Amino acid sequence: MxxxxxxxxxxxxxxxxxxxxxxxxxxxxxDVPRTWRVGPDRALTAPSQAAAVAGDGDTVLIDAGTYDGDVATWTQDDLTLRGVGGRAHLRAAGRSAQGKAIWVVAGDRTRIDRIEFSGAAVPDQNGAGIRQEGTDLTVTRSWFHDNQNGILTGADPDSDIVIRRSRFFRSGAGDGYTHNLYVGAVRSLTVTGSWLWGADVGHELKSRAARTTIVANRIDDAGATASYSIDVPNGGRTLVAGNVVVQGPRSENSTLVSYGAEGLTHSSRTLWVVHNTFVNRRTSGTFVALADGALAHLRNNLLLGAGELTSRPPVSARANRRVGPRGFVDAAAHDYRLRASSPAVDRGVRVPRRWRPLLEYAHPTRLVRRPSADRADLGAHELH
Known part of the structure; x- marks a missing residue:
């Protein structure tokens, strides 16, 4: 017009x-969307300069490289922020936007692709790579590491958070209140094809969302002092499917998946935990800890290592099997694909389609389609 x-x-x-x-x-x-180019040899030399001029619906393309101490607040709606030629690395170097994060995202429906965030630390001890304050966020192919929080979101009942093929590692302030990924009371969180590892005392993933979907990821404490691998403290409709979840020997909490530990405050109390490969490298533990009143369904999971399947029997549990390392291609090297001789092959029971994992995690941070079979295999990988 x-x-x-x-x-x-x-x-x-x-x-x-x-x-x-x-x-x-x-x-x-x-009012037409514009594309802004950012890089050391361009008119805009830093992402924060693009944040000052971009409008709603614009695209900001950031040349690969390291941008030390460049922090920004993004207030525009429908932004696309993308690294080109590789990841654009935002290294905090002692700075923060609003005393909160490397990027404060205040606009709605933001898409972030191929950006790396590291070193976020603030006096309040909750500095984040991204502090999400707008409604809806999609993050793909991005890295978050050595921050107090990787991503920290506020409470927004209309917000959907989607994370695909991204890495979160070595974050946490060591106080137990900060995590690799911490999502507040939003409408939904979906995490697929991502690798979370090495949180410092805090959780690898914590979600207060009304709906939480965690499918086809690798979640591994490695040698760190992480607490829960997956924490869903307030319940909500939750699917944990097709993941490889490894609790390390130095974990400060013996539970891998915790559901409802702070009270089942969401209207749904339904949890499906299906086709996961759970590995406990501690000498004891609980694979799935449940609050009283949880409606949990545990199907077709593989358990490697010591520990009880769940803390609240009786529970609806079928075809969950403890196995040794020889059933995997190379468990010592973190390759948990099945051997043809594995007792997990063709041992699965039927799971309603809406709760089945249709994808598998392929290291690092790739997704492949899980083959369909007349009778499914147990665990996170179907024998190919």
Whole structure:
């Protein structure tokens, strides 16, 4: 649609009205999305400069490289922020936006791709790579490491958080309140094809979302002092499917998956834990800890290592099997694909389609389709 300035110019050229004496860009501009290029050799040399000029719906392409101490607040809606030629690395270097994060994302429906965030630390001990304050966020192919929190979101009952093929590692302030990934009371969280590892005392993943979907990821404490691998403290409709979850020997909490530990405050208390490979490298533990009142369904999971399947029997549990390392291609090297001789092959029971994992994690941070079979295999991988 033309602006008033553009219409006046057209009428003037037709002799029907005087043309404006002078035209500025705002006299004839229309609201169309723009693409901004950022890089050391470009007019905009840092992402924060793009944050100051971009408009709603724009795309910001950031050249691969390291941007030390460049922090920003993004207030625009429908932004796409993407690294090109590789990841664009935002290294905090002692700075933060609003005392909160490397990036504070205040706009709605933001998409972030191929960006790396590291070193976020603030006096409040909750500095994040991204502090999400707007509604809806999609993050793909991005890295978050050595921050107090990788991503920290606020509470927004209308917000959907989607994370795909990303890495979260070595974050946490060591106080137990900060985590690799910490999502507040949003409408939904979906994490697929991602690798979370090495949290410092805190959890690898914590979600207060009303709906939490964690499918086809690798979640591994490695040698760190992490607490829960997956923490869903307030319940909600939750699916944990097709993941490889490894609790390390130095973990400070013996539970791998915790559901409802802070009270089942969401209207749904339904949890499905299906086709996961759970590995406990501690000498004891609990694979799935449940609050009283949880409606949990545990199906087709493989258990390697010591520990009880669940803390609250009786529970709806079928075809969950403890196995030794020789059933995997190379458990010592973290390759938990099945051997043809594994007792997990063709031992699965039927799971309703809406709760089945259709994807598998392929290291690092890739997704492949899980083959369909007349009778499914147990664990996170179907024998190919």
């Amino acid at each position: 033309r602006t008033a300035g553009a219409l006046a110019l057209t009428l003037g050229l037709l002799g029907l009205a005087p043309a404006p004496a002078a035209l500025t860009p705002t006299a004839y501009a229309v």
